[in-house]
Amino acid sequence: AGDPLITEIQPWAQGLGEGVDATPYGLPIKYEGDVVRRNVEWLTADTISSINFTPIHALDGTITPQGCAFERHHSGAIELRKEDYRLMINGLVDTPLVFTYADLERFPRVTRTYFLECAANTGMEWAGAQLNGSQFTHGMIHNMEYTGVTLRTLLEEAGVKPEGKWVMVEGADASSNARSIPLEKAMDDCLVAFKANGEALRMEHGYPVRLCVPGWEGNMWVKWLRRIEVGDKPWESREETSKYTDTLEDGTSRKWTWVMDAKSVVTSPSPQMPITHGKGPLVITGLAWSGRGAIARVDVSVDGGKNWKEARLAAPGQDMALTRFYLDHDWDGSEMFLQSRAIDSTGYVQPTKTQLREVRGLNSIYHNNCIQTWWVKPSGEAENVEVS
């Protein structure tokens, strides 16, 4: 007997489906209901000041849909209408200015794709393998196509005074997140964005306006951006002193560790994406990125780093954006220790966990960009492990 899905008339082939307008704004079909953001409850005191994780294990390509792109709030996601939005530039400028949302729409516009990675991404793995799933180990990242106005354009409209060397960017929510950014970076590639992936930003990502600081840690990408102050020195706010500083083994801490190092992870197979088809052709895929430039190459190992093969990039690497890689593998059904290793356009090679620990110790919390290992068993199930 043949496959009844073929030999018998199925309901969807006989009756009618939903009409247009059934969902004026479409959502994923119910069968994809498990492709959602998830949080790790024990990490934070409360969801209002917390983080969740992008389901990178279940996505492909490079663009992260806004609806499942991870969230990080310090005082909750706020509802701020475009009409109530104001952006102020003050400090060491010729003319302190106030812009409305409508003003921002009249400046020359640019569209660019960037990844945003939380500095704490993979931070739970410093002391050892902890979380079973690329969503949890590497999901504090998303990658979107942003549309907006360059920060440089706005700063030039206000006129930066010669003594201005830093800008402080501040959010409109109750956490008033404030970060200092060197003027050089502010004038280089920062973007005041009001669209992502073609549509308005989502509330949880800073609607109506957020800052993009390409290649630099996510905390600097201030959401609900309300103020840009130009100054001659950094502000040393809470988020750049007590947090987002990296403590080394001797107790001293690095500050201003803004750039995100080159990094990659195999998203499938992985603990949430076991192999269910047995031996034979297997697509090994993952993501790679670098805050210093473009991904030049990704190597994949199936034997825990003894031997490496160059993976195929889905498209040439782009500066400060996610790159998708594939390795088409003929799985023999035996256990694998899957690893990926990113190499960026500056020649930086993603280090092993051991290499990182030798320099930084175990207490850094942030900026863990080590090579990840998934132990894939003959059953096809995978586990987060560390290997010698």
Place this chain on the structure above:
Amino acid sequence: EKLGLGRPALPEEVAAWDKDVRPDGLGLPDGSGSVEDGEMIFADSCAVCHGDFAEGVGNWPKLAGGANTLDHADPLKTVGSYWPYLSTTWDYVHRSMPFGDAQTLSADEVYAIVAYILYSNDLVEDDFVLSKENFLEVEMPNADGFIVDDREETELPLFTAEPCMENCKDTVEVTMRAAVLDVTPDIGEEAAAETPAEAEVAEAAPAAEEPPAAETAALDPEMVAKGEKVFKKCKACHQVGEGAKNRTGPVLNGVFGRTAGMVDGFKYSKVMAAAADDGLVWDHETLSAYLENPKAYLPKNKMSFAGLKKEEDRAAVIAYLRSFD
């Protein structure tokens, strides 16, 4: 070159938003506050999350302690042990705290709170008064504990060598397994449990025209749905429903109709305990009055919440809480 877009910011507008304070004292307003005053303000406004002695409650940040732990495993990073600049504390308390009621503290209150945090870290005596004048004289223990990012010098040389491709090591042994720790959230059953469609229903529920009569028997599902939205403001501290636990605030299952201050295992403020002894019962009237202005209804109670000013919001959240009787 300039497009002439936007308009000049007025001085009072800049003053209203430009509240930040720098390590050199730039931005500090006039004012002062004592450790003694700070202790009282801290107890009222901060202790609910940070503990009476700034020692922290649950997963909320600890603000005191941790001296000389930075080179240990799991260092305790507090204002005293880690923060390099006192201005950061002042700035953060002033612009971002209290949690859920930000930007409500006066300059004097912030000076007092910062003085108390210093005292909690054994950095000043109990008769200390912090002011704009002596602010820069306070020495922070870890002021010299930071270096500027040196990855370019210390790491790039190590991490830019041509990588090995073949026979890079002899053996591969598992040295650590995540399954041993078993701290990954269980994600088996939750999928599609709360569909977006349900959330939209709650979103679309129209605001009630008027609050329901105090003791209506049946709960209006629309009010309950609206109350669930309003309850987001409470969730920072309170849990309700199956499996709810005491957090910063007590669990709220069955709160409607019962005597105040009765949840096992929750440490109530003195005034709440006293009100309970006096027979305070949470009915529609008392809950509504409490929620409208918690600090006015029961001065010195622990709940650090500005209040629900709209009658319809209070009625909705009470309806929501009643659904967990």
